[in-house]
Amino acid sequence: MFVRAYLRASTQDQDANRAEGQLKAFAKDHGLKIAAWYRENESGTKLDRPELFKLLSDAQEGDVLLIEQVDRLSRLDESDWKKLRAMIDAKGVRITALDLPTSHQFIGANADSFTGRVLAAVNGMVLDILAATARKDYEDRRRRQSQGIAKAKTNGKFKGRPENVDRNAGIEGMLNSKMSWGDIQKATGCGRATIAKIVKRMKDQKAA
Known part of the structure; x- marks a missing residue:
């Protein structure tokens, strides 16, 4: 089998x-x-x-x-x-x-x-x-999430997902030291999407 x-x-x-x-x-x-x-x-x-x-x-x-x-x-x-x-x-x-x-x-x-x-x-x-x-279950969770965000926005309390500042600063340092994305993922446990966001932010900061 x-x-x-x-x-x-x-x-x-x-x-x-x-x-x-x-x-x-x-x-x-x-x-x-x-x-x-x-x-x-x-x-x-x-x-x-x-x-x-x-x-x-x-x-x-x-x-x-x-x-x-x-x-x-x-x-x-x-x-x-x-x-x-x-x-x-x-x-x-x-x-x-x-x-x-x-x-x-x-x-x-x-x-x-x-x-x-x-x-x-x-x-x-x-x-x-x-x-x-x-x-x-997926649709119910999405609906509850949307309702919660809408309520928080109405009350002026919605701030989005908090950033992991220490981890992201470490990722920036690794990128500056030319570490590969794969090695960064192994070292931090983050995903490629997170690294891509940080790379974009670093580029935007240099362009500013």
Whole structure:
């Protein structure tokens, strides 16, 4: 059984590898070996995700797509989720998520044809429910965030996200010493987007 693990985080400032240990432990407990890893920092609300598409391109019928949670695979709206499900189904890939117990039942199982079809139907239904729940959670959080910002602006209290002054000063020093972006990321744990903002600010300051 060829298991392909997919790790995703929403932004460059988050760690896409956070759940790697959990996936390895799950695979070990079920007598599986993860043969390929796919990692990316992309929003789950986007259908166009290079590493996920690479996984599906590499996959063969019967392969397992292993994820920590269904929301790592999708926070898509209904239309895009249907497109992704169609792509996955067309490849014959089986989704196994740590938070989807019904998906664990097919791991290494030798069920007869009828039982296998029933398990697949139940798993598909629960998968759709969790994907819809993940999307609703995303939309609810965005709405609450917008409401909070609007209220803070009305009260004159909205200041935006506070800057990590000490870290950003250190990044400026590293840039001035010609360190590579990759080395800066390793040293500070920040994302490329953060470095790009600081580079732009440094250029603007020199131009002023």
